[in-house]
Amino acid sequence: MKTVIMAGGKGTRISSVASDIPKPMIKVCGIPVLEREIECLRVQGFTDIIITVSHLGHIIMDYFGDGSKVSPVTGKEFGVNITYFNEETPLGNAGALYELKNELTEDFLLLNADAMFDVDFNRFVDFHKKCGGLVSLFTHPNSHPYDSGLVFADEDKKVTKWLAKEDPRPENYKNRVNAGLHVISPKVLEQRPDTEKVDLDRQILKPLAGTGLMYAYDSPEYVKDMGTPDRYEAVCRDYENGVVQAKNLKNKQKAVFLDRDGTINKYLGFLSDINTFELLPGVAESIKKINESGYLAIVITNQPVVARGEITFEGLNEVHNKMERLLGQEGAYVDGIYFCPHHPDKGFEGEVPELKIVCDCRKPKPGLILRAAEDFNIDLSQSYMVGDSDYDMKAGEAAGCMTVKIETDVPDFLGKLNL
Numbered sequence: 288m289k290t291v292i293m294a295g296g297k298g299t300r301i302s303s304v305a306s307d308i309p310k311p312m313i314k315v316c317g318i319p320v321l322e323r324e325i326e327c328l329r330v331q332g333f334t335d336i337i338i339t340v341s342h343l344g345h346i347i348m349d350y351f352g353d354g355s356k357v358s359p360v361t362g363k364e365f366g367v368n369i370t371y372f373n374e375e376t377p378l379g380n381a382g383a384l385y386e387l388k389n390e391l392t393e394d395f396l397l398l399n400a401d402a403m404f405d406v407d408f409n410r411f412v413d414f415h416k417k418c419g420g421l422v423s424l425f426t427h428p429n430s431h432p433y434d435s436g437l438v439f440a441d442e443d444k445k446v447t448k449w450l451a452k453e454d455p456r457p458e459n460y461k462n463r464v465n466a467g468l469h470v471i472s473p474k475v476l477e478q479r480p481d482t483e484k485v486d487l488d489r490q491i492l493k494p495l496a497g498t499g500l501m502y503a504y505d506s507p508e509y510v511k512d513m514g515t516p517d518r519y520e521a522v523c524r525d526y527e528n529g530v531v532q533a534k535n536l537k538n539k540q541k542a543v544f545l546d547r548d549g550t551i552n553k554y555l556g557f558l559s560d561i562n563t564f565e566l567l568p569g570v571a572e573s574i575k576k577i578n579e580s581g582y583l584a585i586v587i588t589n590q591p592v593v594a595r596g597e598i599t600f601e602g603l604n605e606v607h608n609k610m611e612r613l614l615g616q617e618g619a620y621v622d623g624i625y626f627c628p629h630h631p632d633k634g635f636e637g638e639v640p641e642l643k644i645v646c647d648c649r650k651p652k653p654g655l656i657l658r659a660a661e662d663f664n665i666d667l668s669q670s671y672m673v674g675d676s677d678y679d680m681k682a683g684e685a686a687g688c689m690t691v692k693i694e695t696d697v698p699d700f701l702g703k704l705n706l
Contacts, residue, residue, distance in 0.1 A: 288333060288394060288412060290397075290398060292311075292324065292338045293381075295341030295374050309342060313519065321338075322350075322365075334367040336369045337370050337371070338372075341374040348371055354368050379482075379483075379485040381486060382485040384476055392473060393473065396468070398467065398469075399512075401513055405532050406425070406468065411425060411470065415504070421474055421475050422471050422475060422500065423470040425510065428462040430615070436450060437463065438503055440505075446501040448497065461608050462611040462620050463505065467510065469492075509530065509535070511525070534581060536664050537664075539666040539669075541670050542582055542584070543577050543582050544586075544671065544673065545585065546679045547610075550675050552567060552570075552610065561602070561606050566610070572617065572619070574619040574620070577706065582670075584620070585622055585623040585663075587659070588625070589649055594638060594642035623663070625656075626655070629643070629644050629645075630643055650678040650679060656683070656688065667687040671691055672688045672689070673692075673700045673704075
């Protein structure tokens with residue numbers, strides 16, 4: 288599979304870090320970020336690369352050549368085949384694709400050159416092939432969803448809506464943003480927009496939302512935009528601390544599993560009214576520190592209110608959207624939410640009969656934790672279950688996790704975790 292890397296941006300927001308080189312050549316711990324991207328691709332077998340260049344593009348072309356050169360930093364061959372498309376006239380961030388369409392005869396990877404990432408691309412491509420769509424987006428939560436474009440998807444991972452930064456958004460929303468990594472079918476390029484410059488998000492991807500032809504591949508793997516000096520410094524810290532490499536799903540992950548009611552939000556019994564949902568003091572800061580540690584933050588919660596007919600699946604989803612929105616406002620996020628909608632006891636007015644069952648996912652059983660462990664390749668022996676009830680502790684123990692019980696109304700669990 289070919290890979291197209293878009294490396295033509297000027298990087299005006301990060302010019303204070305380096306203004307005399309293209310943004311993809313800014314070094315992370317001594318090595319240009321583009322070189323780190325290429326190495327990530329090479330070791331996974333993606334060696335046929337096209338780089339689109341423009342601003343100071345000669346620096347990139349001189350550095351990498353055709354991919355057979357030796358890195359002046361590492362002394363090792365780049366080990367790939369590189370060709371270039373030089374935009375002499377600016378074509379937007381996607382116009383070059385139409386100039387390359389004769390070379391893009393099969394599905395291809397499309398990546399931004401100014402992001403730090405270390406992801407399992409074969410897993411991503413397998414997802415795309417299984418779904419059979421025209422486009423698969425690599426999506427993830429981030430620490431600033433309030434100023435990012437949002438992607439909405441249904442339970443089958445089909446993208447239903449795409450909101451750009453400037454679009455009005457609902458009051459509550461899932462923290463799911465496009466990370467700038469894509470698998471794209473050449474069929475998308477059959478008809479070019481009639482503008483000189485083509486915007487990838489607004490003119491190509493956004494119109495596919497709701498068609499059933501675009502899918503969201505949710506992953507907690509490391510992808511971070513380096514568009515500002517603060518984000519660049521964060522990337523350097525993460526690389527130095529080993530966070531970037533460790534979050535590749537080829538590697539065993541570590542997680543902090545978090546109960547919801549009484550751990551993340553105030554315990555009010557069976558919560559069915561979104562207006563009563565309120566984060567506990569300090570919990571956003573604690574989850575933010577989990578995010579920064581490299582551990583996954585995953586919610587594991589019993590929600591018998593669904594089986595009791597007190598809230599619908601859609602209503603519960605809105606509650607969780609509110610939780611994600613409130614956390615996002617504080618720079619925190621959860622990597623996954625797993626809930627049990629079942630309840631074994633019958634006889635409630637308005638109950639949902641098909642959900643009144645004995646299941647393997649209702650805590651104290653460990654089913655939800657085991658499902659998350661399979662989805663994210665988690666080493667449960669190196670992970671924690673945090674909650675305020677004995678059910679939480681028993682579920683964690685049954686799954687093989689370390690456990691931390693909250694004893695007060697103010698979550699004090701962070702100091703008990705060896706992150």
